[in-house]
Amino acid sequence: MLYDKDLREPLFDYLEGYFGKVRILEEKQIGKSRADIVMVMEKALVGIEIKSDADTYARLAGQVKDYDLFFDYNIVVTGTTHGIHIKEHVPEWWGIITAEEADNSIDFYMYRKMQANKGVSLKKQLSLLWRPELAHIQNLNGMAKYKEKSKKFVIEKIGEKIPAEILKPQMSEELFERDYNLIAEQIREFRVQESRNALRIRKKSSW
Structure with a gap:
């Protein structure tokens, strides 16, 4: 089972390798929610929500609304527990990254690429x-x-x-x-x- 603390550091390395020049900021208040990660790109801000294997979907609907107000793009990162059903719980413009353990490391896969969020403020x-x-x-x-x-x-x-x-x-x-x-x-x-x-x-x- 992958927990939030297991995912963060390997995820940062993956994001920097995949997107290039970025800066990672953690735990930022956005409305009534808290963004796990704000990824700064040269012309955009990306919100990243981590749903580890230990998490539930209980707060996700409210979090999605807040993320969509604050960020140009959004991504949810999920462990294998949520990998199959996560796309049913986030809008189609959200990117999806899945994570799984492999040989004492964590492999990340861009299951669905992020698209521009038209509702950003x-x-x-x-x-x-x-x-x-x-x-x-x-x-x-x-x-x-x-x-x-x-x-x-x-x-x-x-x-x-x-x-x-x-x-x-x-x-x-x-x-x-x-x-x-x-x-x-x-x-x-x-x-x-x-x-x-x-x-x-x-x-x-x-x-």
């Missing part, structure tokens, strides 16, 4: 970015900084002003370059600046 994708990353995209496109505005407001403006064909590669590049060692400090500095801006605005309004 650009604003939902932008919500995966942190404020410093959004600010960098704003700067790249000559947008106003909107430092005193909420993240939701900034996302709305980016979605309105930047065409998807320009924005998609920029979002991917931000995620390719994301440095978890630096981002906490960047976010702290960003919030300090936001607080200063808010205080300055309150002072002006009281004059």
Whole structure:
């Protein structure tokens, strides 16, 4: 029996070998679900759900709805227990990768290739970015900084002003370059600046 923990590292190697240049991000909140893997490609984000032999289909319908809002493509990875019936539980545009044990290793097979998801929301994708990353995209496109505005407001403006064909590669590049060692400090500095801006605005309004 293959468990989630057995699949992850070999799966990462398989994905990099199959797709080429990618970055793997794990355990990202998407709506009411949590994506097991976000695979960043140069112009697209791919959601990957792992259904190991120990998993059931109980939550899958809700997960599919969330994945389809956030990702350009989606893939389900399944052990042999679910291999035969998994296609009955995910939309036809979802890719399917099957996994099975073989000679003390795990073999992966692309049972069905992923297809473009037409229901993806650009604003939902932008919500995966942190404020410093959004600010960098704003700067790249000559947008106003909107430092005193909420993240939701900034996302709305980016979605309105930047065409998807320009924005998609920029979002991917931000995620390719994301440095978890630096981002906490960047976010702290960003919030300090936001607080200063808010205080300055309150002072002006009281004059």
